[in-house]
Structures are given as C-alpha cells and as structure tokens.
Amino acid sequence: MLPFLLLVLPIVAVLAWWLRRRYTAAIIRFQKAACLPAIAHEVSATTTPSNAIFGHETPSKLRLRIVPACEIAKDRGSDDRIAAPRHLYRRVLAVQLITGAAYWSALLLFLTWVVAGQNTLIVLELLGPSLLLFVAMPAGIAWLLQAGRYRAIMNVAALLILISGLGLLLWEGQEAWGSSTIGFSLGYASIALILSAFLRPAVRGAGGPLIIAGIVGWIVLTSMFAVLLALPEPPEAVAVVALLMIIATAVWCGWLTLMYLSIRYTSKRFSDMQLALDVYWTLLTAFMLGTVVKDPFLFFLARMEAEWVCVFVIVLWLLSRWLQSLTISCIVRRARPPIGVLLFLRVFKPSSRSEEFADRFFAYWRFAAPVWMIAGPDLVGAYINPIEFFAYLRGRLREHFIADPSGAASRVEALDSGRDPDGRFRINSLFCTDDSWQPVVLQMIDHAGVILLDLREYSVQRKGARYELTALLRHAPLDKVLILIDAKDDVRHLIAEVDSIWRQVGVFKKESARFRDLQVLQFSKGSDAEMHGLFRICVQAATI
Numbered sequence: 001m002l003p004f005l006l007l008v009l010p011i012v013a014v015l016a017w018w019l020r021r022r023y024t025a026a027i028i029r030f031q032k033a034a035c036l037p038a039i040a041h042e043v044s045a046t047t048t049p050s051n052a053i054f055g056h057e058t059p060s061k062l063r064l065r066i067v068p069a070c071e072i073a074k075d076r077g078s079d080d081r082i083a084a085p086r087h088l089y090r091r092v093l094a095v096q097l098i099t100g101a102a103y104w105s106a107l108l109l110f111l112t113w114v115v116a117g118q119n120t121l122i123v124l125e126l127l128g129p130s131l132l133l134f135v136a137m138p139a140g141i142a143w144l145l146q147a148g149r150y151r152a153i154m155n156v157a158a159l160l161i162l163i164s165g166l167g168l169l170l171w172e173g174q175e176a177w178g179s180s181t182i183g184f185s186l187g188y189a190s191i192a193l194i195l196s197a198f199l200r201p202a203v204r205g206a207g208g209p210l211i212i213a214g215i216v217g218w219i220v221l222t223s224m225f226a227v228l229l230a231l232p233e234p235p236e237a238v239a240v241v242a243l244l245m246i247i248a249t250a251v252w253c254g255w256l257t258l259m260y261l262s263i264r265y266t267s268k269r270f271s272d273m274q275l276a277l278d279v280y281w282t283l284l285t286a287f288m289l290g291t292v293v294k295d296p297f298l299f300f301l302a303r304m305e306a307e308w309v310c311v312f313v314i315v316l317w318l319l320s321r322w323l324q325s326l327t328i329s330c331i332v333r334r335a336r337p338p339i340g341v342l343l344f345l346r347v348f349k350p351s352s353r354s355e356e357f358a359d360r361f362f363a364y365w366r367f368a369a370p371v372w373m374i375a376g377p378d379l380v381g382a383y384i385n386p387i388e389f390f391a392y393l394r395g396r397l398r399e400h401f402i403a404d405p406s407g408a409a410s411r412v413e414a415l416d417s418g419r420d421p422d423g424r425f426r427i428n429s430l431f432c433t434d435d436s437w438q439p440v441v442l443q444m445i446d447h448a449g450v451i452l453l454d455l456r457e458y459s460v461q462r463k464g465a466r467y468e469l470t471a472l473l474r475h476a477p478l479d480k481v482l483i484l485i486d487a488k489d490d491v492r493h494l495i496a497e498v499d500s501i502w503r504q505v506g507v508f509k510k511e512s513a514r515f516r517d518l519q520v521l522q523f524s525k526g527s528d529a530e531m532h533g534l535f536r537i538c539v540q541a542a543t544i
Contacts, residue, residue, distance in 0.1 A: 012214050016207035023206070023392050024381040030401055031433055062473075062502045064495055066520040068487070072533035081543045082536055084336050085368035092367070092423050093143065095327050100281060101139040103320035107288070107313060138284055142277060206384055208275045209261050211283065217254030221246060262390040271420035272386070278321075289313055325421070332423040338369035340449015340542035341417070345373070345441070345468045347458050354378035357454075357526060362427060364535045369542065370417050370425040372444050374437055383427045401431040405439040412443040441468060445476050450542035455494070456486045456523065466501075473498070474505035478518050480541050484534075487524040494520070 224246045234242065264270060270278075289310050342365055346354070358379055362371055373379070391397045402411050415428045432440050445451060451472060458465055472481050485494060498518065521537065523530055 343448035346454035
C-alpha cells in the first residue's frame with residue numbers, strides 16, 4: 001500500500017486533472033457539434049415589441065437597488081427561514097469534523113500506546129506533539145474541505161509540512177533528520193498535501209472514484225502477484241502470460257469498482273462530499289497501516305502484533321463510519337423541505353475564479369435547496385457528476401445532451417430534488433447544444449425558486465449573458481431575480497444596459513403599471529460577510 005500512496009497517488013492526481021480537461025473539452029465539442037436547424041425562440045436578445053401591436057405603450061419604470069453584499073440588512077421576518085439551513089450546515093459539518101477527529105485521536109492514542117510499549121510516561125510524552133500535528137492537520141483539512149475553502153486547504157497543508165519538520169527537529173535535535181521519525185512525519189504531511197489537491201473542485205470529481213478504483217486494483221494486483229510468487233516457479237512464457245492476466249484482472253476489478261460507485265451514487269447512497277471525505281480518511285489510514293506493516297521495528301512490533309493492529313484499526317474505522325452515518329441521518333430526518341431551487345446563470349469566466357466562488361457559496365446553499373445551471377466550460381469540470389463522468393469513460397456522453405428543444409421541459413422536470421444522506425442537495429448541470437440551451441433556460445426560469453445571474457466580467461460581446469438577462473426581465477418575477485456584479489464594475493453601464501432591455505420587454509410583464517425594483521449585489525473579494533449576505537438574500541427571495 002505504501003508504494004501506491006507514495007508513487008501511484010500523484011499519478012492518479014495528474015490523471016484526474018487530465019481527464020477533467022478532456023471531459024471539459026468533450027462537453028464543449030458536443031455543445032457545438034450537435035446543432036439543429038435554427039429555430040425561432042420565444043425571446044431574443046434583440047427582440048423589440050412592434051408598435052403595430054403595442055402602439056406607444058411604454059413599460060413602467062424599473063429601478064435598480066444596488067447594495068454591497070456585505071451590507072445586506074437583516075430581515076427579522078426571515079430569521080427562521082435562514083436559520084434552518086444554516087443550522088443544518090453547521091450540525092452536519094460539526095458531526096463530520098468531530099467524528100473524524102475522534103476516530104483519528106483514538107487511532108493515534110492506540111498506536112502511541114503500542115509504540116511506547118505500554119509505558120504510560122512515554123505515552124504522555126509522545127501524545128502531546130502527536131495530537132497537535134497528526135490530529136490537527138487531517139481534522140483541519142477535512143473541515144476546510146467541507147467549508148469549500150480549497151485554497152486555504154493547500155496553504156494550511158503546505159504550512160503544516162514545514163511545521164512538522166521544524167517541530168520534530170527542535171524536539172529531537174539535528175541527528176533526528178536521519179531518523180525514521182522525521183521521514184515518517186514528512187511523508188505523512190506530504191500525503192496530506194497530495195490529498196488536499198483531490199479536495200479541490202477541479203480534481204475531486206474524478207479523483208475520488210479513480211482513487212477508490214486504484215486502491216481496489218492495487219489490492220487485487222498485489223494479492224494475485226503474491227499468490228503467483230508462492231507457487232512453484234513456472235516457465236518464463238507462462239509467467240509472462242500469468243502476469244498479463246493479473247494486470248488485466250486488476251484493471252477489470254478497478255473498472256467494476258467505478259461502475260459500482262456510479263450505481264450507488266445514482267441511488268443516492270452517498271453524496272460527492274461524502275465520497276471525498278471517505279477517500280481522504282481512508283488514504284490517511286492506509287498510509288498509517290502501511291507504515292506499521294512495512295517497518296514493524298519502528299513501532300517495536302512483531303509481525304503478528306502488526307496484523308492485530310490492522311484488525312483493530314479496520315474495526316475502529318467501520319465503527320466511526322457507522323456512528324457518523326447514524327448521527328447525520330437523525331439530523332437530516334428533522335431537516336425542513338427545500339426552500340426553492342437556485343438557478344445559477346453566469347458569464348463564463350476562467351475556471352479558477354468561477355470554482356472559487358461557486359464552491360464557497362454552494363457549500364452553504366446545498367443545505368437549503370438544489371442548484372440548477374447550464375453546463376459551461378468554467379464549471380463543467382469542477383462539478384463532475386459521477387453518472388456523466390462514467391458515461392464519458394464509456395463513450396456515451398452524447399446521450400446526456402439535450403439536442404431537441406422540445407425535450408427541455410421533461411428534462412428540467414426530471415432533475416433531482418431530494419437530499420443526499422448527509423443533508424446536501426445536488427448540483428444539477430444540464431448539457432445543452434448551441435440550439436437548445438435557450439429553451440432550456442426558459443424552462444428552468446419557470447421552475448426556479450430564486451435566480452442568481454452573475455454578471456461579473458460582463459461586456460456587450462457576451463451574447464449569451466444578454467439573452468439570459470433579457471429572458472429574466474421578461475419572464476421571471478423580479479423579486480426572485482438577483483444580479484451579481486463586481487464592486488469595481490461600471491454601475492452606469494449596467495443601468496443603461498438593463499434600461500435598454502427593459503424598454504424592449506417590459507411591456508410583456510403583467511401588472512406593468514406598478515413600480516418595480518431589481519436587486520443588484522456588489523461583490524468584492526468574496527469575504528465571509530459577503531457570502532453570508534448573498535446566502536441571506538437568496539433565501540429571502542426564494543421564500544417570498
């Protein structure tokens with residue numbers, strides 16, 4: 001297992017990153033290749049009402065209420081609506097953090113007791129720095145993953161690697177640099193840093209399933225290879241054939257594991273975040289056990305004692321997983337129904353900027369209601385649904401595209417709206433062609449509880465974003481629409497753009513004689529206050 005963790009794991013990380021890029025490229029290719037003949041859409045970005053029909057009728061005035069996201073006033077009447085999903089968010093994260101830290105503390109305490117040879121004094125001497133390093137690191141990184149702060153994860157992991165080396169150097173002296181303790185500690189910290197890469201949205205979608213499939217394949221490969229070595233030495237030609245068959249069997253078992261995960265995910269047996277967390281803790285546990293089995297003298301163990309250590313750790317792991325699932329299921333059973341689907345429309349930006357915002361905001365919102373969006377090049381690789389990912393591996397990704405606009409309504413109505421076992425709702429991305437995405441957007445607008453249009457980096461060349469803004473101003477209830485802009489954006493340009501579109505489509509709105517407000521939120525650096533303010537106002541809009 002140690003060779004897998006130290007050598008194969010980085011290879012799997014690179015493979016996940018490469019597959020993510022190939023997956024994104026395939027999505028973009030199908031979006032352009034599966035075009036149908038041009039159709040007349042209900043709304044056009046340049047539609048102007050005919051004077052022959054509407055005469056000189058002009059729409060009622062539309063006012064833009066522009067406020068910084070961090071300064072959104074607290075609405076006393078919506079406290080309960082906002083508190084419910086936030087409490088669920090905090091409880092689930094707390095349970096996952098506490099059970100993970102408790103499991104890892106119990107494991108570390110047991111191994112420290114074994115290492116010390118049942119000497120209580122030595123146990124106490126080793127336990128202090130061990131808890132600080134080996135519990136604070138994995139528990140902290142796991143919490144940061146759940147909170148959607150993947151940049152902080154990388155920084156914290158890198159910092160703890162430095163702290164682990166310097167701390168042990170000061171603890172044991174310069175001669176310790178050649179000891180197994182330093183090597184183990186730095187190797188452990190390096191594993192945490194590699195794992196933190198898998199927790200990024202851009203990697204974890206494909207990374208988690210690939211790691212599990214890789215572990216299964218590696219176990220099958222090493223087990224069958226050990227059996228082959230135990231048999232009488234065969235002729236060279238037979239040995240080569242047997243080796244090829246072993247490799248083929250390991251790959252086949254890994255593939256079956258991927259298919260099994262796809263089926264389990266489809267049946268809502270786990271969420272994408274649960275899969276990422278399970279992979280995280282499993283690999284750290286495997287690294288610890290691999291070290292015990294590989295170097296028993298480091299732990300003053302005999303071979304039989306090391307085997308019993310492995311049995312104890314496996315039982316402890318299964319028990320902690322069962323307790324965590326039981327506790328979370330009790331919490332989720334008391335959760336309230338979804339408040340209304342969030343439709344996330346946006347200007348396509350570089351993936352890193354879109355992922356950073358979406359991962360942090362969705363970490364809150366997924367406990368309130370599902371998320372819908374059109375698959376685009378910025379986020380399609382960040383939220384890889386295992387179902388579509390496995391369809392891509394089998395060459396059947398085209399089947400998940402909406403190529404016929406007449407099927408838009410049925411596909412939108414069939415989107416998943418139930419909670420996962422950990423209380424989160426799923427992020428649903430619809431794959432559309434260049435000729436079908438506009439009818440799909442109209443259908444999603446009709447079914448959405450709140451619509452967030454991210455117009456940061458908007459310009460007149462962004463025809464798709466202009467169409468979405470036009471469709472929202474014509475079809476959506478304006479109290480359900482929120483527009484997001486950058487604090488540095490030219491507000492006058494946005495006002496002129498909205499006013500121009502409103503003069504074209506405002507007469508289509510019912511009760512057009514009434515004054516209307518359109519809420520515009522200014523975002524700067526994505527601080528916690530801004531995220532909380534955005535979450536608050538989205539909940540308020542969804543529950544009006």
